[in-house]
Amino acid sequence: MQVTTNSSPVKSRALFGWILEDLAELMRSLDQPAYRAAQLHDALYRQRIASLDQITTLPVAIRERLIAEGYSVGLPEIAQTARSIDGTERYLIRLADGETVETVWMPGGDGGERGDGTPAAAEEENETPATVADDYKRATICISSQVGCAVNCQFCLTARLGIRRNLTAGEIAGQLAIVLNRHNVEVGRDRINLVFMGMGEPFLNYANFMDSVRLLTGAMRIPESRMTVSTSGIIPSIELFANETVRPKLAVSLNASNDEVRESIMPITRKWNIENLLAAVAKVPLRTKERVTFEYVLLKGLNDQLTHARELVRLVGQMRAKINLIVWNPGPDMPFDQPADNDVAAFQKHLRDNNIPAYIRRPRGRDIYAACGQLKRTVEAAPLVSIAI
Template sequence: MTAGRNNLYSILDALPAVPIRPLFGLKNEELSGIAKEFTVPEYRARQISQGLYRVWVSSLDDITPLPKSFRDQLAQAGYGIGLPQIAETFKSIDGTERYLIAVGDPGAGSAQTVETVWMPEGDDGEEGDGSEAGNFSAAVPGHGRAGDEEASGHHDATICVSSQIGCAVNCQFCLTAKLGIIRNLTAGEIAGQVVAVLKRHGVKIGRDRINLVFMGMGEPFLNYDAFMDAVRLLVEEVGIAESRMTVSTSGIVPGIERFASETVRPKLAISLNASNDKVREEIMPITRKWDIGDLMDAVRKVPLRPRERVTFEYVLLGGVNDQPQHAAEVVRLIRRAGLPAKVNLIAWNPGPGIPYSMPAPDDVARFQQHLIEHEIPAFVRRPRGRDIYAACGQLKQTVEV
């Protein structure tokens, strides 16, 4: 066991134990059930919800509208706030912060960490997706990025959120895949990452423009119910607009088909990463179950909002999928799909034990230019936090950087 890992366990041991029955993550009807359980008026449930999701309290005693007798009863019954806590912080030279966030119960010896990333200026991932969060830029002729109207606070900071500890998809270029799948996160643990980071940075909902990307550890559509419950909590209770959220999937076709029927949903991003099934199967084994044709058929079922575009994410691996013939194949794929779409190009972020190389800058530029010349909006996502293992594909609970 490394000194860094020993240090992490020391940090976890020092954290207050997670309550046996965490309140954070519960829906309004569940909070109403608790009020009924203790025979208190229904409005007490609303006061608990306000404390959890708007005030971001740390303890029951902070929900001061509740009578102390009721707070004591809740504590005696094992209830507590249960907001996930930041156990360790790593800060990049570019301002990005990577957090190891404690989930589970340290007091019961079941504490684990999941990773969440704060990018104070975003990474341009939303650009060109047709939403308020991603105004068109020079990558689409005739469109310009809107000016920043707000004079204070955070402007389009982005939080990258995890849905699982580890990942089962096994993308060959991703460090998270080295962990395998450890477990699914609960809705409270997913939404709690967001609130823990918002609280750390003093973000004011309604004043500050915050984007959420469900692109951290794990495959959201392999933890579908908890992921969507977390989305609804963040929209309906915390107050973050769904148009400010993007979920990325590696191509879980049944999950995409379920997603198509949701009334409250984030924007959709597809982790494509290859221009044909042969290459995609080599780097993303998920293709053995659902090929690119299956994937496109499922995506076409998702009803898009006015001006909304599906994002196709494409990690460029040096000499593997970054050549002109690959760019030409991507053009043909997207045209055949018949979808309003944009492409985010991501230069591969290196990690130990991963047998790929970064693409040459000229190859990245040439790939982007080919897409733009064929009227497909294409953007190069800025790498954020590479030096602290916070960039796309680098999340592996690393405690030494």
């Protein structure tokens, strides 16, 4: 596996993803004053305008010239959608080259932020329906970082796709923009949490992932404290991440309490074992009250017994950490089963009895294959339906 550290040197004429300095250079090439770049920047990222001909702050002549020269906003498009009985929506997102990824909208979230020591956690733990105004939204959006995935976790449907390519920073952030537009979200009023937990391993597309983070926190005004990135344990990227000045919260997909079990379900363990992974994670500086999250998918008879809970306590008991327990979400022809409810409860209780915050993450959208580990670029006619864009 190779960790990417450089973005492509060829700049697309799709403008979404360009930083202000790039837009300023473009305006200079058109003999336009610098403030035109700021107007274009604002239209792309704060107004989230989908077409150049809709940017009324730019003169018609500039818009027409940009379009004539092949420039476009270049947002990806929602090709299909599926809606769950719990309100979750899963989108098949079509990119400019025809490749597709999946993105998920979870109204109310899935409880993943609980206990992580941030404002998002406080909202999740304290908010009641009576405190929510009719015009206020709180949701979690799950976005993808690659077309497919190379990590090959055995319990995840995305692994069956293999890896096709990395997403650009604009394609990563663009997923958020089109979902915000679909739901008329007002950034700053509505409480939106963003998780890089869709298709792909963000830390194997590190440069583009971090470029998207800087775009999201800057131009699009999404606080870093409302973002979480999940990694299977790409140690070189974790070490880079530890030195970032702007960064999301960190979640590590651990899923086992010893190397033998983890290697059987996450082959990446052969390259980076648990001991070295935890040592790298321990070097990531945490904000005041913040905890690193360890994601633990419970698989019946494999990693869900009290012996595993005891091993897990020994692994992370001295870290400033919390555990998100995820009851495995089924997929077709997958060689696993869901754990028994009493085993899940006993596992959680043992962690909590040993002063480790442990939460059972709510499954969202299982009926439409939108839950954790179920994203697979679904194109079947049912239950997906085409929607008007």
